Amino acid sequence: MTRPAAPGASTASHAGSRPRDLPFLLLWGGQSVSAVGDGMALLAIPLLVLQQTSDPVLAALAATPQTIGYLLSGLVAGALVDRLDTRRVMLACDTARLAVFTLLTALALAGAAPVWVLLGLAVVAAVFGVLFDTAHAAMLQGILAPAHLVAGNSRLELSTQLGVLAGPALAGAIAAGPGAGVCLLVNAASYGVSVVTLWLLPRDAVRRERGSGLSVRRAAGDLREGLSYLRRHRLVRAVCGLQVVVNLLLAVETLIVFFAVHTLGGGPAGASVALAAGAGGGVLGASIAGPLGRRVAAPTLISGALLVLAGALAAASAAPSVAWLAAANLVIGLTSVLATVHIRALRQRVVPPELIGRVTATARTLAVAAYPLGAVLAGQLTAMTGQSPRVAFAVAGLLGAGAVVVGHRTGLRPAAQTTT
Template sequence: MALAPSPVAPARPSALAFKIFLGGQTVSLIGDGLAILAIPLLVLQISGSPSAAVLAAIPRTVGYLAVGLPAGALVDRMNPRTVMLVMDVVRFGVFATLAALGAMDRLQVPVILALAFVAAAAGVFFETALAVAVRDNVEEDRLHRANSLLEAANQSAQIVGPGLVGVLTAVVGLQAALLVTASTFVVSFATVFTVLKGDQPGAAPSAPLSVALRGIGKDLAEGLRCLRSLRVVLVITCLQASANLFLAVATLLVFYVRNTLQLGDSAVSVVVTAGGVGGVLGAAAAFRLGGKVRHEVLITLGAATLGTALTGLGVSTSLVPLLLLNLTMSASAVLAVVIIRTVRQSVVPRHLLGRVTATARVTALVASPVGALVGGALTTMNHGDPRPVFLGAGVLSVLTTAAAWFLGLRHVSHTADGGPEPTAGGAPTPESHPMKEES
């Protein structure tokens, strides 16, 4: 009797090839950072309206709310590598078009806002596909490292990008800055095309868009059922949403430093920059600790530290403590986010990863504006003093984290049905979805 063939191990990129891919994504993320400031500056250049500039600064959030859930379903039905390549082409086209229209003096604010939304929506598809592509192309025990490096690049780009726009605009003009932004997506396209493998075990076969669009509603329902059935994913999704709800009041930090404490614009700049540095440090901590400490412990410590730092804002009145607290908040938030992303990639079945990832991100994203609005309203009621709001949000964040630990993460089950985790080296079955605990 013939023996059944052994399963073929997925073809992974070499270490050098994956470093090239990470370099390409770093360049692409700098493009995202450039866009953060380039689009509002372009609107101000055309209209001079601060209201229009504010609208131009929020297409990313609107894009996620508009296409986040469908993006997850479509990524699960299509080849993630193909999705990433197409979205790089779209984003290149948006910024090249903006530069060309600007050079011809044919830009109008509605056109800028529409194109900014297209670029943001394309970014949502790209990020969702990237989460799946990393799962396909990275060994499980190295997922936390890949996610840490990508997040470090993302945090660095948010610091470097806006500053680079200012330099480019002053030296060669805003249109040239838009062309530089467009070129970053060419670099991303080249590295994705060259390095990533498209056909991995468990990946859905490529499907035409017209076919992929059918039955999306059922696909989304299936993704929600998966999220509910995997306790660890459900708990960390709820914890991330609650953390975003309370952390959103930290948007009042600029108002607190500048208006309440009257420390000046330079102090605001230092405090905000400290947050960016903290994000990079948080990614570095995830890289170092992700293979040494149980993931649920790291998530809990990150969320608890975030809440504690937020509480500290409620009793701080000088620059140095505020700077250190903002750095700590950003570092702990990024640490938790990186490990949460790794857990999802490890636990969720491959054919559902896009939907679960998108659903979790949209849920967390929706909580932020709610928290910001409530925090702003409470601060107004307290005559412009946000310290009680910081204090209350921090305490609630710590209590929520404690509840998540005792109710779901302390003795977490790594299977959908609550069964025991497979033994080390055992092959996962479709029913068990193990999360490997790295030692």
């Protein structure tokens, strides 16, 4: 079983800080509001694109700004966060996102936004989002004591999942009335709330700048240092590798809408039910992550959750109805969030503060990069098997189960034992 902090691990500046203390409550409150705004943008941007074009490629790109943002800036974001004041980075990023979405709102309401402008600004906002998320992980490490990292991460993830669940529903209602552009204005306002809560954070709740400035040479050295740590630290490397492989296979979930509509004949309503079930599972997973973490060692819990996830993918392949598919997706959402919360907390417990930005950004970038590759492979396999996604889900489930078992026995469990 892992200790609260491994040798050479972080020592939080607020050794006694808890999720109910003011610094975390301010951070959580601001990010809860922002999560709803982000959830609204998930639907609003594709709707604005679809108002102008029926091009499936552009429609797909409208749903991928975050992925593009990570591929463009993930590694650089880690190096920057490890050298700069995390609070100032987060303030700057959300101020920039407020400005970008205010501009998007003005363009959308004026009907003067070409598709390439909408997509370009969405990617710019996503790049700032990558930097913000990396700094957010570093700040949380400094605010909470190691023993409270799982509870803190689970509450933040719960807000994220509720935003994914409620945001698109609110966006759909607003788009049907005032229009999708108003959704972007609400998202801009949510970043304003985040800026206020970050500004109110006690100044001693965050780490200060450790570097003496920025340069291309220092940035390159920082990147090499972060990658070197990831290679050397067996436990962090094992978790990262397992996450990349599972993300590659989990990308088959991009076919859930196709599965519900075309294979099962559920239509748009069926697709909505299947997707909502996944979001509901995510909310449940975030809710139980803390209590389960107090009873089960993190490596065992991560591997167990991912193994059940693989089983749910395989079960989805045999779905005779939308209800079956929705139930499988609920389990997929639950277990993926459960594993994610504990992976984040484990990384924050063992990675030194001066490296947390680079290690977090590198791990996330690798996992994000695996997802579109997995989606392409799943789509090709579906096309090769008579336009049925059943084989793709079955293969993903079986390969995922094998990867988790091998990863746990050869990497995660032995690595965890060396830090006990």
